[in-house]
Amino acid sequence: MTGRMTILLTLLLATAVTAQDIQVIPLPKPDTTGGKPLMQVLKDRQSTRDFSADTIPLPVLSNLLWAACGVNRAESGKRTAPSAMNWQEIDVYVTTARGVFRYDSKGHSLQQIMTEDIREKTGSQPFVKEVPVNLLYVADYAKANRGSEEDKSFYAAADAGFISENVYLFCASEGLATVVRGSVDRELVAKAMNLRPDQKVILAQSVGYPKK
Numbered sequence: 001m002t003g004r005m006t007i008l009l010t011l012l013l014a015t016a017v018t019a020q021d022i023q024v025i026p027l028p029k030p031d032t033t034g035g036k037p038l039m040q041v042l043k044d045r046q047s048t049r050d051f052s053a054d055t056i057p058l059p060v061l062s063n064l065l066w067a068a069c070g071v072n073r074a075e076s077g078k079r080t081a082p083s084a085m086n087w088q089e090i091d092v093y094v095t096t097a098r099g100v101f102r103y104d105s106k107g108h109s110l111q112q113i114m115t116e117d118i119r120e121k122t123g124s125q126p127f128v129k130e131v132p133v134n135l136l137y138v139a140d141y142a143k144a145n146r147g148s149e150e151d152k153s154f155y156a157a158a159d160a161g162f163i164s165e166n167v168y169l170f171c172a173s174e175g176l177a178t179v180v181r182g183s184v185d186r187e188l189v190a191k192a193m194n195l196r197p198d199q200k201v202i203l204a205q206s207v208g209y210p211k212k
């Protein structure tokens with residue numbers, strides 16, 4: 001690990017962040033050349049609910065978030081996951097032992113929004129409170145500027161599903177364990193994260209290394 005990366009990792013793990021002083025943590029440049037062949041990845045994709053305690057190194061987290069919904073065409077700002085009307089209304093939040101971070105795909109960075117560990121509030125399954133990362137896919141309906149309420153929630157569910165599948169495929173390639181979770185107490189999470197009424201938690205997804 002380089003000195004710069006160590007500093008970034010230390011920043012990521014820093015706890016002394018106040019609500020007014022949002023930290024922006026740049027992520028290492030994603031490695032977009034690696035990974036297993038697609039057909040092998042599809043063969044290996046699966047849900048896993050047995051995780052080890054090993055944490056996810058920052059370069060791996062960086063690649064994972066880019067795979068999820070990073071910008072893959074700088075000229076248009078479009079992403080690895082398709083998005084209905086290109087609303088890009090799904091925000092990916094990363095909940096860890098050290099707090100909650102929002103992935104900013106444009107800047108390929110993390111914004112720390114909380115220092116509290118809310119992992120156990122993201123689900124009732126036993127692994128949830130200890131898995132290193134629980135991703136939350138949160139629809140920001142302020143970005144969905146037309147269509148009926150039914151259309152908006154249908155598209156948000158579809159858009160979150162694409163991001164989730166990208167994470168599944170990255171995990172299969174990288175040897176990570178993951179499971180997407182619809183069973184989430186959305187009100188509890190919204191309260192814990194102080195979400196606006198027009199933000200809605202769609203899905204959660206746990207990610208870590210498989211239990212040996």
Ligand SMILES: Cc1cc2nc3c(=O)[nH]c(=O)nc-3n(C[C@H](O)[C@H](O)[C@H](O)COP(=O)(O)O)c2cc1C
Nearest residue numbers: 045046047048049123125179180181182183184203
């Ligand atoms: C929308 C959605 C919601 C899900 N919710 C949960 C959940 O709350 N908890 C869980 O353990 N698995 C959940 N799963 C994972 C499914 O149980 C899993 O995908 C299914 O059993 C097939 O297994 P596979 O992913 O290994 O092919 C969910 C999957 C989807 C697509």
